[in-house]
Amino acid sequence: MKVGVIKCDRYQKDLLKDALTRSVGLLGGFENIIEPDDKVLLKPNLLLAAKPDRAVTTHPLFLEACIEIISQHIPVGNITIADSPGAGIAYTAEKLNKVYRQTGIMDVAQKTGCVLNQDPGYQTVALKEGKAIKKIDVINPALEADKIINLCKWKTHTLTTMTGAVKNMFGVVPGFSKVGHHLRFTSVEAFTQMLVDIACHMKPALSIMDGILGMEGEGPGMKGTPRHIGLVLASTDCLAMDAVVAKLMGLDTESLPLLRLEGVPAFDDIQLRGEISPEYVIKDFILPTTAGRKQVMENRFANKYLMPLAKTLLNPYPVTDQATCTLCGTCQKVCPHQAIKIRGKQVKFDYRRCLRCFCCSELCPEGAVSIKYKWLANLLLNKAGWGGKRKALKHSEND
Numbered sequence: 001m002k003v004g005v006i007k008c009d010r011y012q013k014d015l016l017k018d019a020l021t022r023s024v025g026l027l028g029g030f031e032n033i034i035e036p037d038d039k040v041l042l043k044p045n046l047l048l049a050a051k052p053d054r055a056v057t058t059h060p061l062f063l064e065a066c067i068e069i070i071s072q073h074i075p076v077g078n079i080t081i082a083d084s085p086g087a088g089i090a091y092t093a094e095k096l097n098k099v100y101r102q103t104g105i106m107d108v109a110q111k112t113g114c115v116l117n118q119d120p121g122y123q124t125v126a127l128k129e130g131k132a133i134k135k136i137d138v139i140n141p142a143l144e145a146d147k148i149i150n151l152c153k154w155k156t157h158t159l160t161t162m163t164g165a166v167k168n169m170f171g172v173v174p175g176f177s178k179v180g181h182h183l184r185f186t187s188v189e190a191f192t193q194m195l196v197d198i199a200c201h202m203k204p205a206l207s208i209m210d211g212i213l214g215m216e217g218e219g220p221g222m223k224g225t226p227r228h229i230g231l232v233l234a235s236t237d238c239l240a241m242d243a244v245v246a247k248l249m250g251l252d253t254e255s256l257p258l259l260r261l262e263g264v265p266a267f268d269d270i271q272l273r274g275e276i277s278p279e280y281v282i283k284d285f286i287l288p289t290t291a292g293r294k295q296v297m298e299n300r301f302a303n304k305y306l307m308p309l310a311k312t313l314l315n316p317y318p319v320t321d322q323a324t325c326t327l328c329g330t331c332q333k334v335c336p337h338q339a340i341k342i343r344g345k346q347v348k349f350d351y352r353r354c355l356r357c358f359c360c361s362e363l364c365p366e367g368a369v370s371i372k373y374k375w376l377a378n379l380l381l382n383k384a385g386w387g388g389k390r391k392a393l394k395h396s397e398n399d
């Protein structure tokens, strides 16, 4: 369980190639991972059609640098780029091309000559070893590849607190199939176990994280805030990579369900190599407001004296900023439980139906959906410091 971390300040091709080569070099190098005849899938994070400077998706230059390195080991025609964007976005060539164009990935494919997936096909596969899930739909290029290279992005996530190497593998599940998983796994713990099942089954040969321009706050979509992090991370173990990123973000087992799952290595058991010290935590990193959700929801005082009112008062909920909303209807389409209706010129939420999956916030192209708490939860968050920013500040250390 090794994780290589190299500093890289900006998206400049020669710097990126150097950082990628050195970070993977700390694990033995690309030559130890890719065989001469391999068909390789590059799986970036292409959550939605967003420009690279929004930090929602893996940067196109990061991908381009990676392709140029890998094509020294295999023919460029053996390299395919594929992803299925966020839950509820139809997995069709038309929708994929829209995402490819906006994120700059289409230009990368044209420039390098690698294959850009247009096949909307998928197959159902069994996950015998899965703890939460035993069967999933997987997009064809992920099944056809000899090796998957997981090009994940450093981001926060309102549902799972962070999204890194493990959650990026959820993108092998085609568009609408993801909705079913949100419906079935309504607790964060169960949803996270399902993500781990998928990542362990797909077993990417290598995960490389674009942590140069990362995201903090209300990620992983347009509501999140880009933040310069300046790191490239590499590992052959996606669980170990996320354990390191969690530590750098200032998260611990209390605040991140992923770290409590069986099979996820403890930070101290991971060999951290490269350019940061094991004590390093990013100063003032802002977590999503939902990061303190577990502590708020399980608050003993509120639950003892205010039940059943407490659940309503403590649970975070989505709201729309009508000034930013363009009434595009995406949130209504992606909501897995039909809890959103557009009536007249307003987006209306049915909070009795709402699962708190926050797909609406994740996929709103305008970043118009915020997550709010009622007064009691706000009081607890502010008083106890369970909110994202306070938590990060409390854990701040620097090397």
Ligand code: SF4
Pocket: 320, 324, 325, 326, 327, 328, 329, 330, 331, 332, 347, 363, 364, 365, 366, 367, 368, 369
């Ligand atoms: S997705 Fe965003 S912009 Fe579109 S209708 Fe919903 S809140 Fe408005």
Ligand code: SF4
Pocket: 318, 334, 335, 336, 337, 338, 339, 340, 349, 353, 354, 355, 356, 357, 358, 359, 360, 361
């Ligand atoms: S309204 Fe509720 S259930 Fe629907 S997408 Fe938003 S958070 Fe999920």
